[in-house]
Amino acid sequence: MSEPPAYFDAASAAPLHPVARQAMLAALEDGWADPGKLYTQARRARQLLDAARAATAEVLRVRPDELSFTPSGTTAAHAAVLGGLTGRRRVGATLVHSAIEHSAVLHAAERHLAGGGSSTSVPVSRSGRLDLDAWSGAVAGPGVALAALISASHEVGTVQPLAEAAGACAAAGVPLYVDAAQSVGRIPVPEGWSVLSASAHKWGGPPGVGLLVVRKGTRWESPYPADEREAGRTPGVPNLPAIVAAAAALRMVAAEASAEAERLSPLVDRIRATVSATVPDVEVVGDPVDRLPHLVTFSCLYVDGEALLHALDRRGFAVSSGSSCTSSTLRPSHVLEAMGVLSHGNVRISLHRDSTEAEVDRLLAELPGIVADLRAEAGVVGL
Known part of the structure; x- marks a missing residue:
């Protein structure tokens, strides 16, 4: 060649954004301690984590306490689906999703089905756009606990009618989960959703950082064993240098x-x-x-x-x-x-x-x- x-x-x-690289190197020097502890180095790590959360929440137009960092976008998607279904199990056990969801969402749906739940797949047009009439009928059905719709197709790029789909969910009293992995940092995500996930390495952050957002008032219950970190939404010590780098990259790409x-x-x-x-x-x-x-x-x-x-x-x-x-x-x-x-x-x-x-x-x-x-x-x- x-x-x-x-x-x-x-x-x-x-590719890793240059700002992310710089932020990660700085955080490796200054943010290596456990942010859950109380000594000086840990308090500094906590400051970095809080700043990264606030910056990311500002880009997403959400409250910082609604946002948790996960080990990956896939982990966030699994938690979004399974946690949303668990939190609404008294209402029903049906998941409604589009036929073109990411495999991470479909794999979570398979786990739900294996546990005795049910799901409804909503078709799309030849251009990959959601059939809104079919969607509205599906979310209005009995026993629907959660609806899941990708913001834009990761395979063909078609942007989904999220605002209209969210309106149908609101009318039916069904929370909407949005997989926004391909949208965050590139195009605005309309309001109306209850749970959202994204992945840092899609926007130029490092791999190994996902975002899980659960809006206040949403019935969501962690599918994992109890853990006090990240508001109990995802277990384990957060990868702070990678999180800082992801937040820095997101601020930059959102501005650009x-x-x-x-x-x-x-x-x-x-x-x-x-x-x-x-x-x-x-x-x-x-x-x-x-x-x-x-x-x-x-x-x-x-x-x-x-x-x-x-x-x-x-x-x-x-x-x-x-x-x-x-x-x-x-x-x-x-x-x-x-x-x-x-x-x-x-x-x-x-x-x-x-x-x-x-x-x-x-x-x-x-x-x-x-x-x-x-x-x-x-x-x-x-x-």
């Missing part, structure tokens, strides 16, 4: 979010248009308008997804796949399956603060040839 590698997988993990959206959205539009025009038998999926500013997904017919990702990697492009369909599993992504769109040869491109127009142009120039070569190797020619 004559060009430096281009990283296009920020939806999985954004509008400008970054204006910069990245036209690049995504260019990818959508150019791929459609230059690669035969390709389907660009997700809503073209109501979408995240940094993410685009397309599927190439007659191409193995795993082979395409490896070919792009050899040419210096780090991309992901919205589909788990590989030669070994032959199982398409549940998100693409729910949308009813093409899942073969699926590529997800997600840009970040260091992504450049030149990198995008290079990808668009090389992609048609890469796809054509893979099709020729598979014996598919003349397209």
